[in-house]
Amino acid sequence: MSGTKRVVVIGGDAAGMSAASQLRRMTAASEVEIVAFERGPRTSYAACGLPYLVEDLVGSPDDLIARTPEQFAERGIDARVHHEVLSIDVDDRTVLVRNLAEGTESVEGWDELVIATGGSGVRPPLPGIDCAEVLQLRTLDDAAEMDRLINAGATSAVVVGAGYIGLEVTEALCARGLAVTTIELADSVMAATLDADIAEPVAQAMRSKGVDLRLGTGVETFITADGHLTAVSAGGAEIPCDFAVLGLGVRPNTSVAAEAGVPVGDTGGIVVDERMHTPIDGIWAAGDCVESSHRITGDRLVVALGTHANKQGRVLGINLAGGDATFPGVLGTAITKFAELEIGRTGLSEREADAAGIPVITSTSSSRTRAGYYPGADEVTTKLTVRRDDGTLLGAQIVGGSGAGKRIDTLATAIWCSMTVDDLSMADLSYAPPFSPVRDPVVLAAGVAARELRGATGG
Amino acid sequence: MSGTKRVVVIGGDAAGMSAASQLRRMTAASEVEIVAFERGPRTSYAACGLPYLVEDLVGSPDDLIARTPEQFAERGIDARVHHEVLSIDVDDRTVLVRNLAEGTESVEGWDELVIATGGSGVRPPLPGIDCAEVLQLRTLDDAAEMDRLINAGATSAVVVGAGYIGLEVTEALCARGLAVTTIELADSVMAATLDADIAEPVAQAMRSKGVDLRLGTGVETFITADGHLTAVSAGGAEIPCDFAVLGLGVRPNTSVAAEAGVPVGDTGGIVVDERMHTPIDGIWAAGDCVESSHRITGDRLVVALGTHANKQGRVLGINLAGGDATFPGVLGTAITKFAELEIGRTGLSEREADAAGIPVITSTSSSRTRAGYYPGADEVTTKLTVRRDDGTLLGAQIVGGSGAGKRIDTLATAIWCSMTVDDLSMADLSYAPPFSPVRDPVVLAAGVAARELRGATGG
Numbered sequence: 007m008s009g010t011k012r013v014v015v016i017g018g019d020a021a022g023m024s025a026a027s028q029l030r031r032m033t034a035a036s037e038v039e040i041v042a043f044e045r046g047p048r049t050s051y052a053a054c055g056l057p058y059l060v061e062d063l064v065g066s067p068d069d070l071i072a073r074t075p076e077q078f079a080e081r082g083i084d085a086r087v088h089h090e091v092l093s094i095d096v097d098d099r100t101v102l103v104r105n106l107a108e109g110t111e112s113v114e115g116w117d118e119l120v121i122a123t124g125g126s127g128v129r130p131p132l133p134g135i136d137c138a139e140v141l142q143l144r145t146l147d148d149a150a151e152m153d154r155l156i157n158a159g160a161t162s163a164v165v166v167g168a169g170y171i172g173l174e175v176t177e178a179l180c181a182r183g184l185a186v187t188t189i190e191l192a193d194s195v196m197a198a199t200l201d202a203d204i205a206e207p208v209a210q211a212m213r214s215k216g217v218d219l220r221l222g223t224g225v226e227t228f229i230t231a232d233g234h235l236t237a238v239s240a241g242g243a244e245i246p247c248d249f250a251v252l253g254l255g256v257r258p259n260t261s262v263a264a265e266a267g268v269p270v271g272d273t274g275g276i277v278v279d280e281r282m283h284t285p286i287d288g289i290w291a292a293g294d295c296v297e298s299s300h301r302i303t304g305d306r307l308v309v310a311l312g313t314h315a316n317k318q319g320r321v322l323g324i325n326l327a328g329g330d331a332t333f334p335g336v337l338g339t340a341i342t343k344f345a346e347l348e349i350g351r352t353g354l355s356e357r358e359a360d361a362a363g364i365p366v367i368t369s370t371s372s373s374r375t376r377a378g379y380y381p382g383a384d385e386v387t388t389k390l391t392v393r394r395d396d397g398t399l400l401g402a403q404i405v406g407g408s409g410a411g412k413r414i415d416t417l418a419t420a421i422w423c424s425m426t427v428d429d430l431s432m433a434d435l436s437y438a439p440p441f442s443p444v445r446d447p448v449v450l451a452a453g454v455a456a457r458e459l460r461g462a463t464g465g
Numbered sequence: 466m467s468g469t470k471r472v473v474v475i476g477g478d479a480a481g482m483s484a485a486s487q488l489r490r491m492t493a494a495s496e497v498e499i500v501a502f503e504r505g506p507r508t509s510y511a512a513c514g515l516p517y518l519v520e521d522l523v524g525s526p527d528d529l530i531a532r533t534p535e536q537f538a539e540r541g542i543d544a545r546v547h548h549e550v551l552s553i554d555v556d557d558r559t560v561l562v563r564n565l566a567e568g569t570e571s572v573e574g575w576d577e578l579v580i581a582t583g584g585s586g587v588r589p590p591l592p593g594i595d596c597a598e599v600l601q602l603r604t605l606d607d608a609a610e611m612d613r614l615i616n617a618g619a620t621s622a623v624v625v626g627a628g629y630i631g632l633e634v635t636e637a638l639c640a641r642g643l644a645v646t647t648i649e650l651a652d653s654v655m656a657a658t659l660d661a662d663i664a665e666p667v668a669q670a671m672r673s674k675g676v677d678l679r680l681g682t683g684v685e686t687f688i689t690a691d692g693h694l695t696a697v698s699a700g701g702a703e704i705p706c707d708f709a710v711l712g713l714g715v716r717p718n719t720s721v722a723a724e725a726g727v728p729v730g731d732t733g734g735i736v737v738d739e740r741m742h743t744p745i746d747g748i749w750a751a752g753d754c755v756e757s758s759h760r761i762t763g764d765r766l767v768v769a770l771g772t773h774a775n776k777q778g779r780v781l782g783i784n785l786a787g788g789d790a791t792f793p794g795v796l797g798t799a800i801t802k803f804a805e806l807e808i809g810r811t812g813l814s815e816r817e818a819d820a821a822g823i824p825v826i827t828s829t830s831s832s833r834t835r836a837g838y839y840p841g842a843d844e845v846t847t848k849l850t851v852r853r854d855d856g857t858l859l860g861a862q863i864v865g866g867s868g869a870g871k872r873i874d875t876l877a878t879a880i881w882c883s884m885t886v887d888d889l890s891m892a893d894l895s896y897a898p899p900f901s902p903v904r905d906p907v908v909l910a911a912g913v914a915a916r917e918l919r920g921a922t923g924g
Binding site: 069334420 | 479511513514517522523524528529760770771772773775776780791792793794795796797798799800801802807809811836837838839840868870871872873874875877878879881882884888889891892893894895896897898899900901903904905907908
């Protein structure tokens, strides 16, 4: 190709800017021009850190900003905030861009296009949901508004949804001294990713911190007076509050892509191959707006998580630069905490294995995070999902005190490699009293599961 | 076989009693009689916890005792303390046992014999080493004596050796307020298991706590006056102290076995197969007294670690009960801490890979234990050893703040499964700000190593 290739990136956050940065590292500015359009006011900030900003654990909002447009400019990436891409013309290889600050529009050409439009928080069309005090926690502005309300005297809040974000927001608001009611439609917390039995200690931890947790309860109405929220009506009860926060999950932003004919799967995410290329020549996509592949079931799914966005962006950037990299899929590994309780999960829960029609046994074991006699030896409960016919580890869920959560990585690695529980029960994991009992909880859990599997199958 | 089979266990600690307990779970007392002889005053106590007992982190010495002879008796295991096995008669299938409390001897028959004689601390024949103030930390009595000396006014100590036990004893004595000099013959701390570069922050941490760390220094004499220790002469200097502690490693106790003709390998450990059977029919062995096999090199080695003793004991017990289990070998995984600094290692260090003649590259990367903006985000340094020809991960060393150490388990699992660094760099490990940066240090380290490998090999 003669002249400079132009790459346009739609979306200036984790996936898009990882792709841009990777491409920039591998190509000279004279070869490739990179322009990124971000409709919001900022590039590359850590949305996952927002609950901790609200909790006052983060020094300043600026700490969450990984890189500013000026910093990208220094690296030879033209990142333009307040620029929304309104449409893509696949035939002309252009995008129509609106400069939100100036109210102007322009047509920008591209040789290759990266769609990294992210996701948006789910907002069901309930009465009153559009009033100012029904918040989300997706942006720094959302966090600032929550902070403002608390500083202005808010003393009570309703959190809608007890998934990851709902849990983290609940923790933050409790820590700020608010009376918090958390409402969840399912009969257990974190129901999308944890089995109900393993979620029970999480619910207990929430209640022990004073959270009014209402499970099996749906929100009916956000009750307002003079346009301001006064209460949330849920499960037939009216819960007065100063503000509410939605934590109902995230959906991929795909309208611009879909309107241009870029295929979107049944999951709602943009279809990509493992090189992060869409079925349309020259159009790539990554991050919260795409489908990923599940390593065990092969199912397509959408996981909105910065770590995947980051990896997918880098894979995309390498391929865009002429290299060859693949994103190998996900296990659904996740971690969070509520107060002192750490929660990790990976692979298939019992419910997911059942839904996938995979015959499994499950095994739950209890242990300690350290040697029993060492200070801070907290309880840890581990539930494993094991393939019934051959003992392959398919999933793990961990709940426990300090040091419990990150053990999920060992289990995720074992699942990644298709280890059996028998094999894992004999693996050489580290031991010293400040770090684990003589049998690490992971080794113990695998050993118990192996024994139960033999009992269940007569093997 | 008619009648009751009799199993004699020599040694009443982790390996021996794990074997006995496992055998008991799988057999009735009418089938199998189990007698264990322990020359010391206690069964099954956590020797690894002794430094933390000295440090005053453990409530009471009793907390380190996993199970007493009375508790074993309740389970149908006859565990006799103060009973030393003096010799084994392989032809007659007997042992000669001395009751140390009563000064009597008896001949005890066995149908199957378990040798779990453990190890002893290395005590080189240096002048003065036998005086009362040159201690080890192998037993509860050792810990009690150290405690007594400190309570009696000891204010300074010399620790000989900067391996695991030397490090842990140094930490404990510093915490008790003593002035500690730690002497190490090698030019870096933990030289047997850590490469010198990764050991440097450990030495720094020791010095920052006020430890007078003297590397490349050998002890010449324990200087006494009136039979009591007054100073240690090392590297030509005289270091006054109230007591000294030896941390020079552990050697297998094999004399009774060797005298009976049970083969002992070049490593000094008893030869066993992976079912924990010695080459002599009906004689088994496990724990600190046996050789293990290294998973990567296939070399035989002796690793004195409770977690292996425990696993090997259970494998032995299962096989003794007529089952079939194997101990799959070790990676040399280990973990410890010095004050706030956590240290983990697994697989082959650079030095070990070089010694084994395996062409490798190494890669060292720095990261944080949590998201940079989250409180307690400490530095973590990870060094990987990677097979040069195919990128297989062979070893890892980690040094860092809270949460760094146990990440070694993820790396150990990856090595156990022969993962390449490329594969690990894309593994689905958990991410949330309180637990890791968006790229976990393990993923980051693998990615950096993969890139450096491509650079080094032009791949």
